[in-house]
Amino acid sequence: AQRVTQPEKLLSVFKGAPVELKCNYSYSGSPELFWYVQYSRQRLQLLLRHISRESIKGFTADLNKGETSFHLKKPFAQEEDSAMYYCALRASSGSARQLTFGSGTQLTVLP
Amino acid sequence: NAGVTQTPKFQVLKTGQSMTLQCAQDMNHNSMYWYRQDPGMGLRLIYYSASEGTTDKGEVPNGYNVSRLNKREFSLRLESAAPSQTSVYFCASSTGSGANVLTFGAGSRLTVL
Numbered sequence: 001a002q003r004v005t006q007p008e009k010l011l012s013v014f015k016g017a018p019v020e021l022k023c024n025y026s027y028s029g030s031p032e033l034f035w036y037v038q039y040s041r042q043r044l045q046l047l048l049r050h051i052s053r054e055s056i057k058g059f060t061a062d063l064n065k066g067e068t069s070f071h072l073k074k075p076f077a078q079e080e081d082s083a084m085y086y087c088a089l090r091a092s093s094g095s096a097r098q099l100t101f102g103s104g105t106q107l108t109v110l111p
Numbered sequence: 112n113a114g115v116t117q118t119p120k121f122q123v124l125k126t127g128q129s130m131t132l133q134c135a136q137d138m139n140h141n142s143m144y145w146y147r148q149d150p151g152m153g154l155r156l157i158y159y160s161a162s163e164g165t166t167d168k169g170e171v172p173n174g175y176n177v178s179r180l181n182k183r184e185f186s187l188r189l190e191s192a193a194p195s196q197t198s199v200y201f202c203a204s205s206t207g208s209g210a211n212v213l214t215f216g217a218g219s220r221l222t223v224l
Contacts, residue, residue: 009151036213044154044201044215086153098144098169099213103153 002027004089004102012108013077021072021105023061023087032090033063033070034099039083047072047085057081077109113137117202117216124192124223132187132219134202142205143185144169144213145177147198154201160185192223 003026013019025031035047048056050063050070061072070087087102115136124130136143141162146154146169156169160179174196176188185204189196199220203213 004153006153034212043217044203044213046212049212098156098159100156100170101146101154103151 002031002089002091002100004087004100006085006087006102006105008105009103010106010108012110014110015079016076019074019077019081019107019109021085021087021107023070023072023102025068025070025087025089027068027089027091030065030092032092033061034088034090035059035061035070035072036086036088036101037083038086039080044086077107079109079111082107082109115202115204115214115216117200117219119219120217121220122222124189124221126193126223128192129188129190130192130221131189132200132202132221133184134186134216135184136202136204136214137183138204138214139182140204140206140214141182142207142211143179144203144205145175145185145187146201146203147171148201148218149198157187157200189221192221194223197221197223 005024033050037047038044059074084106086104088099118133144159145157148154155171158177160166163182166177178186199218201218202216205211205213
């Protein structure tokens with residue numbers, strides 16, 4: 001069975017500092033990885049996915065199959081980045097193709 | 112375009128009471144899901160419906176039942192609520208059965224006393 005681990009429940013950085021939210025996964029096949037974000041009083045929404053290789057709101061994430069990681073990075077954090085971030089995995093085949101979420105990291109960007 | 116609409120937003124129950132959480136989407140999505148969100152546990156899948164007329168268990172189905180009433184609506188029922196079911200419940204939908212990109216509702220906060 002697949003598993004997603006986000007080791008940091010809470011992460012605080014100062015505005016303008018780099019930020020990295022860690023995500024590690026265990027899955028024997030070739031997964032699809034996603035980052036979802038929930039801003040205060042807003043709905044959970046997709047931030048980015050690895051297959052798109054895109055940068056959204058300055059965030060990027062690279063799938064590292066060797067380290068089984070999909071860390072989310074931003075070079076200069078902004079106060080509006082404060083939110084709960086969830087890493088999620090979808091299996092590439094088989095019956096377990098539903099999204100498996102990590103436990104989430106609450107990011108606070110301090111002024 | 113409302114997206115995914117959940118009702119009620121808040122509910123307090125006593126142990127043993129029953130209730131149904133309602134979810135409707137207006138995006139013509141095929142698949143719908145119910146998750147629960149608990150501190151330190153993230154989102155865990157309760158049940159999902161890959162398409163109209165089908166439902167399947169997720170990671171934590173015990174104590175819940177679901178009904179895919181039609182393509183738009185997917186309800187979650189607690190037959191005999193327990194304090195362990197105190198949580199925030201999220202309904203979501205997606206275009207395809209492979210989860211793809213999920214669109215979430217605003218959530219329903221349930222407290223069982």
